[in-house]
Amino acid sequence: HHxxxxxxxxxxxxxxxxxxxxxxxxxxxxxxxxxQTQISLILDIYKEEGRARRAKEFLQQQNNNNESGEEGLDDxxxxx
Numbered sequence: 256h257h258x259x260x261x262x263x264x265x266x267x268x269x270x271x272x273x274x275x276x277x278x279x280x281x282x283x284x285x286x287x288x289x290x291q292t293q294i295s296l297i298l299d300i301y302k303e304e305g306r307a308r309r310a311k312e313f314l315q316q317q318n319n320n321n322e323s324g325e326e327g328l329d330d331x332x333x334x335x
Contacts, residue, residue, distance in 0.1 A: 260297055263304045268312075271305045 263271065275298060282294045 260300050263301070268305065268308050271301055271308070275301050275305065 266274070278294055278298045278301065282291055282298065285291050285294065
C-alpha cells in the first residue's frame with residue numbers, strides 16, 4: 256500500500272481508469288525523477304486494481320453464461 260492511495264473499494268472501474276489517465280498525464284508533465292517514481296508506484300496500484308476487477312467481471316460473466324446454458328461461439332462455427 257502507498258500512503259497517498261485511499262481505499263480503492265469505493266471507486267468504480269471507470270473512476271479507476273480515469274485516475275490512471277490523470278496520473279499518466281501528471282507523470283509526463285513532471286520533470287522531477289522522485290515525483291515520477293512515486294507516481295509510477297501509485298499507477299501500478301491502480302492498474303493492478305483495474306486488472307483484478309476486469310478479471311473478476313470476466314469470470315462472473317463466464318459463470319453466468321455457463322449457468323444460462325450458453326456455450327459461446329463453439330457451436331456457431333462449423334469447420335468440416
